[in-house]
Amino acid sequence: MSNRVTETEVILIGAGIMSATLGTLLKELVPEWDITVFEKLDKAGEESSNVWNNAGTGHSALCELNYTSEKPDGSMDISKAIKVNEQFQVSKQFWAYLVNNNLIGDPQQFIMSLPHMSLVQGEDNVTFLKKRFKALSNNPLFEGMEYSDDPKTLVEWLPLIMQDRPSNEAIAATKMDTGTDVNFGALTRMLFEHLQSKNVEINYKHSVEDVKRTSDGKWEVRVHDMENDKLEFHTSKFVFIGGGGGSLHLLQKSSIPEGRHIGGFPVSGLFMVCNNPEIIEKHNAKVYGKAKVGAPPMSVPHLDTRYIDGKRSLLFGPYAGFSPKFLKTGSLFDLATSVKPNNVFTMLAAGAKQMPLTKYLITQVMQSKEKRMEELREFIPDAQSKDWDLVVAGQRVQVIKDTEVGGKGTLQFGTEVITSEDGSIAALLGASPGASTAVHVMLDVLNRCYPQYMEAWEPKIKEMVPSYGLSLMDHPELLKDIHKTTAKALGLTEKEGKQAVFN
Ligand SMILES: Cc1cc2nc3c(=O)[nH]c(=O)nc-3n(C[C@H](O)[C@H](O)[C@H](O)COP(=O)(O)OP(=O)(O)OC[C@H]3O[C@@H](n4cnc5c(N)ncnc54)[C@H](O)[C@@H]3O)c2cc1C
Numbered sequence: 001m002s003n004r005v006t007e008t009e010v011i012l013i014g015a016g017i018m019s020a021t022l023g024t025l026l027k028e029l030v031p032e033w034d035i036t037v038f039e040k041l042d043k044a045g046e047e048s049s050n051v052w053n054n055a056g057t058g059h060s061a062l063c064e065l066n067y068t069s070e071k072p073d074g075s076m077d078i079s080k081a082i083k084v085n086e087q088f089q090v091s092k093q094f095w096a097y098l099v100n101n102n103l104i105g106d107p108q109q110f111i112m113s114l115p116h117m118s119l120v121q122g123e124d125n126v127t128f129l130k131k132r133f134k135a136l137s138n139n140p141l142f143e144g145m146e147y148s149d150d151p152k153t154l155v156e157w158l159p160l161i162m163q164d165r166p167s168n169e170a171i172a173a174t175k176m177d178t179g180t181d182v183n184f185g186a187l188t189r190m191l192f193e194h195l196q197s198k199n200v201e202i203n204y205k206h207s208v209e210d211v212k213r214t215s216d217g218k219w220e221v222r223v224h225d226m227e228n229d230k231l232e233f234h235t236s237k238f239v240f241i242g243g244g245g246g247s248l249h250l251l252q253k254s255s256i257p258e259g260r261h262i263g264g265f266p267v268s269g270l271f272m273v274c275n276n277p278e279i280i281e282k283h284n285a286k287v288y289g290k291a292k293v294g295a296p297p298m299s300v301p302h303l304d305t306r307y308i309d310g311k312r313s314l315l316f317g318p319y320a321g322f323s324p325k326f327l328k329t330g331s332l333f334d335l336a337t338s339v340k341p342n343n344v345f346t347m348l349a350a351g352a353k354q355m356p357l358t359k360y361l362i363t364q365v366m367q368s369k370e371k372r373m374e375e376l377r378e379f380i381p382d383a384q385s386k387d388w389d390l391v392v393a394g395q396r397v398q399v400i401k402d403t404e405v406g407g408k409g410t411l412q413f414g415t416e417v418i419t420s421e422d423g424s425i426a427a428l429l430g431a432s433p434g435a436s437t438a439v440h441v442m443l444d445v446l447n448r449c450y451p452q453y454m455e456a457w458e459p460k461i462k463e464m465v466p467s468y469g470l471s472l473m474d475h476p477e478l479l480k481d482i483h484k485t486t487a488k489a490l491g492l493t494e495k496e497g498k499q500a501v502f503n
Contacts, residue, residue: 211241263347
């Protein structure tokens with residue numbers, strides 16, 4: 001083994017959407033900084049960011065029912081929906097900037113307009129949806145949302161789902177035509193191609209094995225060049241751990257106090273993919289239902305039109321499952337080796353609390369294809385097993401930590417950025433809402449790690465994200481303008497809906 005030793009300003013670990021976004025932001029803000037990337041696979045965007053490994057929903061709470069909940073007084077809490085929507089507007093603005101400035105090519109390769117719908121069955125759920133619709137449609141972020149419980153309208157909106165359905169069933173849907181399907185894998189690759197053209201050094205088949213602080217306050221990463229079986233040592237002032245499911249182990253290796261008492265719980269996913277072109281043609285939307293009682297929020301069932309490899313496809317899922325791997329390409333020992341003396345009590349507490357979830361996930365894994373078809377038939381009553389194949393999606397590693405509200409070992413469903421006190425290292429953990437909010441989350445990383453530059457960087461950030469620092473909900477004119485300009489740049493629909501159709 002021989003050593004290669006380098007020193008750079010920034011090291012990005014992992015070539016997923018998060019590192020791609022952070023690298024692109026940094027190259028716009030300080031083009032002269034050297035950036036080096038290490039990725040253990042042979043291409044960018046192949047783990048969770050790959051088009052087959054996630055659901056490709058541009059999460060903006062237009063259809064995901066888990067972002068709104070009923071308060072004890074019966075009113076609707078839409079605060080999470082507002083937050084996710086605002087964050088997706090940030091992503092769209094940045095992507096529009098990249099397209100308008102020819103930094104990336106054809107946006108249709110990674111983003112397509114697609115109606116986002118919520119669909120519920122049963123009287124109680126219909127009442128919930130109606131309330132959710134009323135609460136959201138008063139907000140400028142959700143302007144254009146349509147509601148219907150009229151079977152005729154629903155047949156128009158959802159021909160495949162309404163076909164052969166009993167007519168006495170209480171059923172309702174909402175629709176937003178301004179939803180999107182995003183191929184985060186394609187976007188990741190486009191961003192890395194751009195970064196390569198800006199002299200960013202991207203090392204594929206390079207696995208980071210250790211991250212250590214040096215005596216002068218920098219970071220040294222030990223990297224295994226897998227192709228040549230060589231060890232390398234690279235030093236930088238700043239390290240971003242964007243290893244997806246691989247981030248927790250690397251954060252633990254850094255030994256920063258902020259990474260203590262944190263664990264990870266892997267949840268795997270499966271989709272059913274339709275192989276019958278006639279069925280695929282009959283559906284044109286992302287349709288989200290309600291999660292089953294006891295099911296985690298990431299297993300909300302949805303029937304989605306997707307644009308994959310230049311073709312329209314139809315996917316249903318995700319079915320949750322359990323595997324101890326933290327990455328799809330990871331090791332069966334990932335969960336066991338993530339338990340350390342500093343997080344063992346947090347993990348044990350989570351284990352005790354999450355027994356029902358673990359049991360649920362294990363029963364999900366054991367399900368036969370026919371059993372899974374039954375879930376699909378709640379969406380497509382006459383779905384035939386021969387028309388659908390199972391595909392394995394990515395792993396999500398949910399963060400486990402001690403919180404004031406939940407106590408020791410609380411499972412978190414969101415995305416968490418962990419930074420050292422001096423801001424010289426940051427790690428991204430968690431999976432949801434994930435890739436859709438990458439730009440917002442990476443701007444947060446910049447804020448926390450480079451506070452000394454933020455004032456100087458602000459004009460450029462505002463050029464890239466005109467709403468930076470503002471709530472769009474409180475600036476409806478700016479919101480309208482942003483809808484218009486991002487739709488034009490990204491080739492998206494700007495169409496606003498009509499009104500509610502109550503039966
Ligand atoms: C089933 C499922 C459905 C989802 N649906 C959606 C959705 O609809 N919308 C949405 O916005 N988000 C969704 N997500 C979440 C989204 O996919 C992730 O948030 C996002 O892809 C994470 O990007 P990342 O860059 O952090 O990780 P990744 O894309 O996983 O990239 C991490 C990279 O780091 C590399 N790596 C890891 N360890 C090392 C190491 N030691 N050395 C070198 N390289 C390393 C990996 O090989 C990988 O390439 C979903 C996720 C799953 C699993």
